[in-house]
Amino acid sequence: AVADVKSVIEAYKKSGLPADLVEVAKQREVAQAEFERNSISGLASTWSQALAVEHRTPDEDLNGLKAVTLDDVNRVLRTYYDQTTATVAISTPKEAAGSAFGGRQGEDNTVIPTEHTGLPAFAKRVLAELNVPESQIHPTLQTLPNGIKLIVVPSTITHTAVVRGEILGSAGIQDPPGKEGIDGIVDGLFQYGTTSYDRIAYQTELDKIAANVSAGKSFGLDVLSSSFDRGIALLADDELHPAFPQQAFDIVKRQTVGQLTGTVKSPDYKAQRALADALYPAGDPSRRTATPESAGAVTLDDVKAYYASTYRPDLTTIVVVGDVTPEHARTAIESSFGAWKADGPTPNVFPPAVPANKPTQAVIPATGRIQAEVTLGETIPLSYNDPDYPVLRLANTALSGGFYASLLFHDLRELHGYVYTVGSNVTGGRNRGTFTVDYGADPQNVSRAARLVVDDLTALQKKPLPADRLTRAKALVLGELPIRKESYEGLASQLIAYASTGRALDQDTREARAALAATPERVRAVMAKWIRPNGFVRIVVGPAGK
Incomplete structure (x- = not known):
């Protein structure tokens, strides 16, 4: 070679x-x-x-x-x-029983702080004057006759346009029974050409305008604004007219089955399945998962039928950010995507509400791991449309945002040395959400850390969060506002997430205002309302906890 x-x-x-x-x-x-x-x-x-x-x-x-x-x-x-001076390195795998490392290196994570260091004057001034910055982004939202939501954010920073699209869907709801994994197979086939161009010819067309296209449930285009119309036409050709050749289907299906064969044996996959099975009732979409057998049962006819039924314009959101006017963008999108029609009423692809999970635990063995990776998870009947949602996310920021400045990191790592890392997360959907705490610990500290998590959550439900800790959490929330919009890509992703789920395009600003207005007592009440400290499912990957 x-x-x-x-x-x-x-x-x-x-x-x-x-x-x-x-x-x-x-x-x-x-x-x-x-x-x-x-x-x-x-x-x-x-x-x-x-x-x-x-x-x-x-x-x-x-x-x-x-x-x-x-x-x-x-x-x-x-x-x-110059080939005579070239350096060639060849990496050859070989079986080896040992490790390149000499052995486990100890870490002292029990150094307890002896004094509190105050903030410098400039930081105190910032925290004393928190406010929600006025957004400099002014997107336009249009709904096309076939149901496509089109959002345009003009920007002349560069002579480029970034287009991102999303077809709302849920594999757990839409995959045919016994054919789980078909969504991934369909996604993998878009790179094999269209009914107009084979794979190489299509790439040649993209090369002519120096554009990049990706297609599937999530699709996109990066193109110079001078070639915007042609780029949109090529994107639509791939998204709406995939060739789905038999030979490519055989390749993608074989690759998918092979990948799943390895994935289902991994401890992390088993942990994800154990968590889903413990959180959700039998028959829930979140409990469905692709296996080598289900992916292996998919046929090319299944692929074509799945594409026809789930790729719908009335579930599609397209965002254009860049050197393009809203009028120009609409004309180009309608020209290339306007003939796309949906058959029948728009389906509901949002997973339903679920009852509260029962507390339980499971240990997933992981050969060779000396540290346990732990997830504490529970369902919460909270929608992202609920007024409490931004306040609960603010509380979560106080729990684990800002590294050592966070409550959980301070208590579990800095004071007690039970964990190496810890984080928490609140997710909200249309009808339901979850609250999780993840940490890594030595086996003997797994239960100790879990008890301390429960103690901290219980305390937040009984006593208001200290004012200084709440202020720092608010500062972190407000600081994320401009960061999420620092790129065309980030802005497009955020707008798709909001528009595709029916939320306001300035949802982040609205939630930031709600967080800024939250009092310590409001945070306490929200924690008491939604979080069940003793309702966790505990999943341990690695050595069993003690």
Whole structure:
């Protein structure tokens, strides 16, 4: 293989690289330089690289890329690709009973703090003046005649457009009985061409406009704004007219079955199944799961029927962020997606409400692990539309947000040394939610840590959260507002999540205001209403807890 690679390079050094491939690579490099400016982190990285390493500006780099010629590329190839000085590394797997590490390294996680360090003056000022920043994002929402929700956020930071789409669905509700895993097989087939272009021809069309497309239940397009219309047309062709060739189906199905064969044996998978089975009643969608047998039962006809019934415009949300006007975006989307029609009434794909789970526990053995990974989980009958939802999330931030500043980390790690890491999470759906606490601990500390979690939660239900801890939690919640919108990608993902589930496009701002207004007593009351400290399912992966 190494010799083959070297021979290919030597042949290109003699004949020169193909002009069409060089042009495609050049256009994609130019496009990528534009896309890197679509986020704060990407822009910072671009400037750091240009200034600190190259002593240029990003614009100078971009202009340099545009000026590159075929002769330049061939000259560099012939000058600097010297096989006689190449270093070749080959990694060869072998059976080995031992480990590269000499042994377990101890960690002292029981250093108890002896004094409290106050905040510096500037931080105190910030915490004393918390407010919800005014959003600088002003999306437009339109519903097309076929039911597609279209959201557009114009931005002229770069000459690019980022398009993200989501078809709302639930595998647990929509997968046919005995065919669990069909959703993944369908998703995997979109890369194998359309009824208009085979796989290579389709990629050639994308190369002509330096665009990237992904298709499936979640789909997207990254394209220069000058090629927006053509990019949308290609995206729609893949999303609405997949070829679903038999040979590709056989490949994807075989890969899916092979992957599942390994997955179902893993401790983490078994832990996820044990948690779902303990939290939800028999017959609940969350208890359905793909297996090698169910995926192996899927036929190509099943795939086509599943696609026809679940890929619906009235379940679809499309977000466009970038150098495109709302009018232009609608015209392009309607032109390419307008003929897409749904058959029958819009299905309900939201899992139903469930009764409170019963407390139970399970241990999943994991050979070789010396630390236990623990999940404490319970169902909560809380919708993301409930006014208590943002307040409960604020309480959760106080519990585990901010590392050592959080209540659980302070008590379980800093004071008692029971855990190495700990986190908690509140999830809300249309009809139900969950509350979980996850931590890693030595086996002898599993139960001790669980008891301390219960004690902390019980205390929060009986006494209001201290004002300083609540203020820090509010600051963390408010600080997340701009961070989630720092990129075109992040903004699009957030808007899809809200619009596809019927929530307001400024839901994050509304929830932040509710969190900021929450009093210690309100937080206590919400914790007492929704959280059951003694209602946890405990799942331990690794050595059994003590």
